[in-house]
Amino acid sequence: MSTLKKVIPVTILLVCLSVFHCFGQIQENPVKWKINIERGSTDTLLVSLKATIKKGWHINSQFKAIHDGPLPTVFDFGKSDQYILAGKVLEPKPLSRTAKEYNNQKLYYFENEATFVQKIVPKTNDSITINAAITYMSCSSTMCLPPDTEEITLKYKPEPVAVRIPYTAPAAESNLFWVFLGGLLGGFLALLTPCVFSMIPLTVSYFTKNGGVKKAILYAASIVVIYVTLGLTITLTLGPDALNALASNGIVNLVFFLIFVVFAISFLGAFEITLPNKWLDKSDKMTDKGGLIGIFFMAFTLALVSFSCTGPIIGSLLVEAAIGGSITGPAIGMFGFALALSIPFMLFAAFPSMLKKLPKSGSWLGQVKVILGFLELALALKFLSTFDLVYKLGFLKRETFIAIWIVIFSMFGLYMLGKLKLDEYETKAKVSISGLLSSIVIFSFVVYLIPGLWGAPLKLVSGFLPPSFYKEWNQNTGNANARVTNDVTEKHAQQCPQNLNCFHDYQKGLAYAKKVHKPIILDFTGWSCVNCRKMEDNVWSDPVVWEKLNNNYVLISLYVDDTSLLPENEQIISPTTGKKIKTAGNKWSDFQTAKFKTNSQPYYVLMDTNENALTKPVAYEPDTKTYVDFLQKGIENFKIPH
Structure with missing residues (x-):
């Protein structure tokens, strides 16, 4: 009897060790779940449930179960006052085979990996918590493990920066x-x-x-x-x-x-x-x-x-x-x-x-045509400037542009005085009062342009001229705050409006903002954008605006018409538009369209370092006071992350 008492515990121990050894051969659950949530079309959210299945194992379809066989996969999202379910969980097309072990019934299953998607419609604009459970059986060709349940708790915080606004273009x-x-x-x-x-x-x-x-x-x-x-x-x-x-x-x-x-x-x-x-x-x-x-x-x-x-x-x-x-x-x-x-x-x-x-x-009718000819010639230069800026050719810098305009309008003024005569439309030696007054206006404009050769802002014609930083020489403003203060932004300094520090790469600017614990102003702009130049020359030049941009924000200027080619490994097909992204401009334009649902320029977004909006974005805003309030609101709403 004493021997039996010794044998029974040993036998139980051996059985337990054997069972443990059998399940130990599995090592771990053969199915791993990865849960993700993203914004879908209109106002829906897509909850993706991806199953990665170990080789030799499978899980079953949720819809076509075998009678008296392995259980189907079941998704239970329960009820919530924060969202409603939009339809059933969608699954990919399953594999199938005739299962002899189950009286030749059809078995529908998934191997390797399968992604299931549940659409939900939020009832609130605030954060929501999604609680769900996945019950499934992992099976191989020789066995099925007991049903397992994967509990899910997923929090979703909407991105307030993705404000849907009507499409507006520079002259919309x-x-x-x-x-x-x-x-x-x-x-x-x-x-x-x-x-x-x-x-x-x-x-x-x-x-x-x-x-x-x-x-x-x-x-x-x-x-x-x-x-x-x-x-x-x-x-x-x-x-x-x-x-x-x-x-x-x-x-x-x-x-x-x-x-x-x-x-x-x-x-x-x-x-x-x-x-x-x-x-x-x-x-x-x-x-x-x-x-x-x-x-x-x-x-x-x-x-x-x-x-x-x-x-x-x-x-x-x-x-x-x-x-x-x-x-x-x-x-x-x-x-x-x-x-x-x-x-x-x-x-x-x-x-x-x-x-x-x-x-x-x-003859006065012919003179009207000549007047229009001078104006057309001056306006033509704006298109040549855009061509030069987009391809960064550098042959029509700001000083060169202004010099050509000075010549065109000087000749225009001489024509109105009767000093310049064209074969087609000869003017009289006597100058009319209207001609005299016109020449005064024209030559006054020429005098106004001349200081622009040495860096004057020329706000009257902002938007037509090349950007203030696109010039032959760079003056020292004597403003210590305007100088580049770190090596991160030094290489970008000569391409930043109003001598501000800025980045032209989103990720680099974001990384720097995290380093210095400052909010971000995301500036979607373009070389050919007239209203962008007006904002930079007339609003950003204001001392209050300049101080806030320079000291309180990290400026990231993204040019949507930048023709610089991306590396081949970054040239992808846009999931938003279906077009190939080849240039930096394509990249930033697609980024703006996908994230902010607009493609207007200028477009300003204030963000914290977690990429959350600090206030509602604005487009072209020529009123300086309104723009100051916009910047100040972003500063007040910014919280340094801990």
Whole structure:
């Protein structure tokens, strides 16, 4: 009996050791779960549950279980007052086989790895806690382990920086009034050109004898329809994305420069831009049909005949409206142009006696074209500057740009004084009062430009000139705070607005902000962005704004039109747009679109070092006080992490 008492414990011990040894061969659970949560489309969140399964093992599908066989995988998210479940847990397509051990039933299972996804819809904008349980069986070809349950507790904190705002481009919908106003001004200028002005008495006389005001209104309406259709054609052909891309494309800006130079030379009298005569002949024949069709083609004939004068103006307006990125910009600009062009025909048809007060045609009409030629030439330089900036060629630095403008406007002033004469439009020796006053304004502008050669800000023309840091030489401002104070930002100093310290790489700037425990101002900008330059020259130059940017923030300026090629291993396909990211500009533009749901520039985001928003981002904000309040709010909301 004593021997039996000794044998039984030993036997139990051996059995226990054997069982432990058998399960010890498994070493660890053959299934590892990794849980992740990310934002989905609209307002949903995606909870991803990824199972990594050891070779030789599998887990079962949650939907197609075997009767009296291994249990299916079950996901239990329970109930919560913080979110609701959107449908069932989605699973990938499972493998399948006929299981002889279970009366030839179909077994659906997963090997190696499988990712299950549950969509949820938060009920709150605050942080949420997700509690769930996964119950599953791990099986091999010879055995199944007892059911195991994986408990999940996952906290999600929404990213407040991802504020969804309407798309706005440098000259977007909020600035359509200025697009319309530019078109209106262009239309009035077109009226003063020889091609259009000389047509007014002839056309109005026809209407006073044939139908009067009613036909004149139809004629004016036809003019509006023709030019608005032209604007809509540009929009529908290119689309809003292409219109926005025009502003930052270096090659496109070079083409625009060449077009504007051709327009300017044409206005200066070297040649005329005309349309094929057969177009004019066909339109002229259609006017003989009379009625509404005849009136429409009268207006169409005016558009064709006057193209040598209106073409450069129309082209300039369309280019400016198109590069603004607004889908309605070209149509709105053409509406303003057509409205101004049509007003005299309605007005003089209603009041024929006013025709007697209309100035007679003369050399002054040719002088108007020359004036437009000088302005076109000056404006063309802006597109050449964008081309130079985007590709960092360095041939048109700020001083060079200003010097060329000084020459152009000096020659303009001399022309208005009658000192510069062109073969096409000879001016009289006697200078008119209007010419004298115009020359005073022009030469005053030239004097204003001259200090810019030595670093004056020239705020009046900010946005047209290259950035203040893009210059031949760098002056010492004598401001100790403006100097670079650390080796981390030293290499970037010459490319930072207003002599501020800044980074051009997001991760490096973020790392530095963590090191010095300062909040971040994320500046999405562009070399070709006019409003970015206005903000830098007019708002960031303010002493209060400058002090806050320099001392209280780490500035990260990301240029969305930077053409620097990324290393090949960083050239990827964007999961947001599906386009290949080749350049640094592509990278930052995609980053802005994916994270902040906007692609407007400028766009300013205040963040802490954990990448949480400190306040609502802002775009173009020319009011200095409002911008100071924006910066101050970020400073007040920033908490140094412990």
